[in-house]
Amino acid sequence: MAGEIPDLVALERTGTGKGAARQARRDGMVPGIVFGGDKDPLPIQIPFNELVKRLKAGRFKSTLFNLKVEGQEDVRVICRDVQRDVVKDLPTHLDLMRLRRTTKIALFIPVEFIGEEDAPGIRKGGVLTVVRPEVELVCTAGEIPEKVVVDLSGMEINDVATISSVELPDGTKPTIDRDFVIANISAPTGLASDEDEDADEDETETEVETDEAETEAEEE
Template identity: 75%
Template sequence: MAGEIPDLEAQVRTGTGKGAARQARRDGMVPGIVFGGDTDPLPINIPFNKLLTMLRKGRFKSTLFNMKVDGHDDVRVICRDVQRHVVKDLPTHVDFMRLKRTTKINLYINVEVSGEEECPGLKKGGVLTLVRPEVELVVTAADIPESITVDISGLEIGDSATISNVNLPEGAKPTIDRDFVIAQVSAPSGLASQSDDEDEDETAADEVPTTEMGASDGDKSND
């Protein structure tokens, strides 16, 4: 993830207050502010269409951005608030926070799988399901992993790998406070259906209709 931090280009907003913000919106921009760190707050404008596209992709407020503003050094930021129009639900203002290296943030980290070639469950025809392709972690801004890896080399059919099986980067922890499933190996659908049919056949064989038993006893008494 550290090598995939998306750029977010912005412009310095000249002037402050409601008048400058309204002018920015008329110009097709969304006014915003960058705060935090050891630097004064910086008023900015972001192109409306670009911001709307990123918002529609989802998880905007849990994505780390590399903000680029002309005349200023690039800085890592994370969104802290998006104000929207009460009727149109379109963005009208956005707040970003500068991040120090020690800042703790919540980010979605991609999950990679290892051990597929050694996995006994897959060798027997099992199917791998990656239940969580991403996991939300609390990480420090200076130590953001590109991904986390779940090892399935020991999984049999029906087994699961949970977050406790993953070696997380130092200082990182899941936002969910329980041992949730990351990946699982299940039986192929055809094998599962066949197993269900066999179970039904065994149940049917064990069941002897009482009417037949009664008829049989009657026949014996007549003899």
């Protein structure tokens, strides 16, 4: 499993409809609904400040949560919608979907890099540049991988690790069809500068030789 699934604590909301929702907001709560999983919809409410904090942290809609509601069994949920005030852009309602263990979902899975000490490019002073510290994968709710492992051993300077070069956990696949870059080993700044200078010198020498040849041709 992908580490500890974070808890999302909510309260069961008494009453439904616009009146009950407005009262929840006056009480500093954000009303919501939990649906799916062959069970009746469950009206809930979450503290406004807690929800805003989680929204600011990012990727709220692609995070699997363990929903805890007093008097109810814990259930895994994923957010399907957050409605916002059109003027203030603050959350006014959220929809959470219950998940079965076999439900397919897209989640961001952290990337772990190994074999740095065995990478020739890094030994030569190359710098590991991480393009994607996590990748979005489609997986089942009951078998969420803890991480994606990228082996850097054998990588030289200017080598690139792409999603196609990584052995993904069983039962998962990327949400992006193209072969995107996860990380690369770039030349150290000093070496890159020296190579650029050498290239400039070679170009200058070529230009000088060309000018001299043209001058000799004109004199003849």
